[in-house]
Amino acid sequence: MEQATVNETQPSPEGGNGEAIRLEGVTKRFGDFTAVDAIDLSIPRGEFFSLLGPSGCGKTTTLRMLAGFEVPSEGRILLEGEPVEDVPPYRRNVNMVFQSYALFGHLDVADNVAFGLKRRKVPKDEIGRRVDEALELVSLGSRAKSRPSELSGGQRQRVALARALVNRPAVLLLDEPLGALDLKLRRQMQVELKQIQREVGITFVYVTHDQEEALSMSDRIAVMSDGRIAQCGAPEEVYEHPNEEFVAGFIGISNMIEGVVEGPGSVKIGTGKRIQAPVPADCDAGDTVQLSVRPEKIAIDEEIEAGMIEMTGRVVSRIYHGVNTQITVELGQGAHLVALEQATYTASADDRWEEGMEVRVGWHPENCLVLR
Amino acid sequence: MTGVPPTTVGSGPLGKRKAKAREDGFDRPRFLRVYSWFVYLYLFIPIAVVVIFSFNSVKSLQSFQGFSLQWYDEFLSDPTLRESLFVSLRIALITMIIATIIGTMLAIGLVRAKTRWSPAANVLMLIPLVTPEIVAGISALLIFSQLGIQLSFWTIVIAHITFSISYVTVVVRGRLASMGDEVEQAAMDLGATRLQAVRLVLVPELWPAIVAAGLLTFALSFDDFVLSFFTTGEDIQPLPVRIWSAIRFGVSPTINAIGTLMMVVSLTAVVAAVLLPRFFGRKESGIKVLTGQEE
Amino acid sequence: MPGVAGDVSSKGFWSRFLLPGGVWLLLLFVVPICLVLALSFGYTDDLGRAVYSFGLENYQDAFDPLYIPVLLRSIGFAVATAAFCLLLGYPIAYYIARYGGRRKHILIALLVIPFFVNYLVRTYAWVALLADEGLVNSALKDLGLTETGIQFVNTPYAVVGGLVYGYLVFMILPIYASLERMDGSLIEAGKDLFGTPSRVFMHVTLPQTKQGILAGCVLVFLPAVGDFVSAQLLGGPDTYMVGNLIQDQFFAASNWPFGSALTVVMMLFLSIWMLGYLRSAAREARDPVAAGGV
């Protein structure tokens, strides 16, 4: 929690002009179960903000509280500086893109998009103009008269987006909007979504459990776990400097090696080897810690450079991914390391190591994180 | 049924149809098809008898002597029988409208409201479906007598509505449960109040199920005998009650004409239940709604 | 929690939808059934009018050795009806679900159509067909299969036949729905696991459609127990069912309190099945057909 609040004070990379959303000690309980546990959060205007976490971590509940579908048990929600806990969803200047899209099957695409404007009693000709604009924005101008059931998954997703954006909300909430799409379409939509967000400049709050999606699209990410925010920061920061084991483990594959702090800058791991590592100041000798090294930071055999920490082990498996190969090395006594070896212009990633081979592995000390 | 990959079929005569599975044991399309044909035959022979003999030129159910419309003529020229037909239609229509409204609301409440009483309401709603009709008829007769309400057209309607609400609720609830609540939330998110969300989105989304449930109710009410029998009073009796009185003391082929006409009315309702949703631009058919297997 | 007018999940708003139906069913279904219960302790006065009271005489009469066989007979007929419906209905539901292809909906509609011909008229048509000098016997005689004709009507078989005909659709639809929901690949997987089709059927298909079968059986059994039309029109001297007994008490013998007591006894017999059904229906709340929708 502490780290999260500290991170809040950092300016957004996009340099927003004020605060779109502020959560203060927001808690949501369902009976005995606490879904969201006293979170604080501040999201500047124009930011693409992601709530990332496994299912059940409270990210969707948080989003629903922003939309007004749930009332916080405690705490305050400020939207553009105004408290909105008591404001019903239909009077909040936020719009949501639902995971299921929740399109209205009895209306055609244009009427779906016009729904919000009609509720707000926008003049008829303006509705027409804005609907056309919104459909152009999501490249669906030609499908205005189609029924949602006649559209593909990706197209439905765009209609849902247009339907929300056409109202020019202060904040757009997206609840795993790409979850139902296949991988290729998903990648494509990620790019488009990001592009659209830049174009319209609206604050996006994006809920996802897909770390890759969050990393590639967001300006900032809040990683949630068990109803609290574990870490909040820019993608690079969260990826490169996870502040706890959960974050390191959840974002990307991470090697975790258990060890005991021997003294400043030195950790003894299970195999008995002492390793040089950036032990945080607040760790004392004797503390149990996890050493985290990203697979792509691990070098094997001839790739090892001077200054690396070196160990030996045996290749136990080799999984070919095309662009790279995932190699698992057993260091002994059940400690495993996963390394990703890129294919290069000279060699395929696959043919350099065989299972059972003795290899050396190594990494630069600064690529190793010590997590409690 | 999906996921049954086409495999080769041994026998040739199945040619016309795309047979999709191996023929062996119980799971043998040809055996099943013959069996099914017999069941269909069993179901339709009495219907055929009713229809054919309604055109018989003599008063016999044993031999068909020639084509004639005299039984229809006799039915239509008897003003009280004709009136009975209209009474049956009116009862069915009013039952359909009121039961559909109440039943749909109940379905919405059961799925959306989470109060202490919803499990109780849930049980309450299901009981009429498993109560023999004679019990419902008797209890309706008792309550009307007790309240000093004269048995009439309206007592029949009330009894029919009581029984029909559950059918509507079950059909609509199935559709509603498969829909999830995100659609109304989306409507509210877009600025619709709760009532607007119900009126502008929820009801239109449920419309095929509502239409199907309503027409089903219409057909059930139109054909109902037991409830009408117990609750009919001084007003003109609905047709099935007239049929019962007639059947117990010898019968004239007019019954066949009446039966045929009633079938036409009920079938119209059912066919409408199947086809109407298409006019609302839905892909799912009413049959799918009725048998509860859309999406 | 703050009282929030706009909370979408607010109980008050949706609860209001429960009100009309709940009140209606309470006042016009539950209260009347309580009246039946109350009257079952009553008696008939000198003018033949039913009077509420607190006597157990009607129950003593209802449990008279004379009436127990009537109740058992009704249950026997109803069980036989459910069994025949299952026997007739399962294969056809299976056929349509698995091999119906694009004609599925037409085939199902064809099954439902006879159900929409008035029950009385349908039953009466059976009388005409099966009478000693009816169409079926004439045909049999013409074919030389029988000399004197076969007595179909006024037998227990005819009553059960009429009931089967009346309620078959209630069996087919839930079974069809459960087969429809079943993943066809399970059968393929079953073929790998169990080999013979009959074993696949026993181990895969049947368990998967258990809910549908149960729902169908209950939905046929319950109305069949209370039926009085089939026994009246197709029955003989020894097919008197509890429905006839009750109906006679109300409209022929004018003994409403005794009729009410018989109704209560019948409902008690049926309540086990009803409760079982309600439990499974609540479990299958998402599935309208298993819950009784046609």
Added chain:
Amino acid sequence: MTLDPRLNRRQLLRAGAGGALGLYGLGALNGCTVERPIDKPESTAAIKPEIDGDILIYNWAQYMDPDIKKRFSEKYGVEVNEVNFDNLEAMVTKLRAGGRYDIIWPTPEYAYRLNQEGLLHRFNRDSLNNAKGISSFYDKGWWDPDSELSIPYTYYTTGIAWRNDVVSGMTGSWNDLTNPDGAGKMFILDDFQEAIGEANLINGWDLNTADPNELEISKQTLLDQKEYARGISTNSTANLVNGTAVIHQAWNGDIVNVRNQVDNPEDFSYETCEEGVPVGTDLMCIPITARAPGTALKFIDWVIQPDNAAQNVMWNGYPQPVEGGKEAFASLVKDEPSIDVKLEALGDGGMEYRLDDPDDRALWNQTWTEVKAS
């Protein structure tokens, strides 16, 4: 899913709680009758045949030629609507439940009961144009000592109908019901009075005996007959026509209808029995709750007008004890005289069902229920 998937006992109990509360309230009902008393008009003056509105008649099904109603409507410009009952007790039930009918068709016994309850209008027969044609048998009957409550509609005997091409050795006794030729193809009327009455006659009791010992023996007689029976049914016409029955306890009007419907009418015989011939009458009465008693009386007069009576007899096959009706029936049955009813020959008080005491009636009903249920 928003629905609680489990239905536990507590929820069921809660569902039942409302019912339990209601039950508690029902304790207050103790001693109340189910039906509310009917609002009876103050005036009990005799009514007059004059058009005073549309009428609703409450009749047996298919018992009156629709053409007679239609021509009445056309002539007087009022509607004649009809509803049907399928037994008299049901009619009384509906009447007590407040049903407002203008004409009903009770038997003398029911007319007597209804009059005891004060439920029938009085009228003067002399005010009718066609009352003089009524058979003298219906003057001052026991049920209507001043001939001011009822007009007879039809009369009929109860006897045995049989197929003379199948059954031989009929003796003219009620014991013919157990003629071995008809075993398994015999029907008893589904009417507690006709059935018990026939058994009483066989045993030599009074037709209307209410002696429990005698009824017990009659019950045994009926149970013995049941061994021969194919069914218990009032649908004698159809049962005989479609060959299901070869011996049928029947009303004489039904045999007329049978003979009209078959190709071989000469094969169908009818006999009345030496132990006693129950004679029934369906009367026309005007309930006190009638909305248009004047029109009702006018319509009754219309029904017994000779030409209409004749037409109606030809239509429903039952004799009417009025001028025109008697002659028409005689012509219908001229080749089977046993079907005709000689009212005058029956003498005073003939064989009529009459159970005045409700307890006797209940005993008969109980006996019949036991016969059917065994």
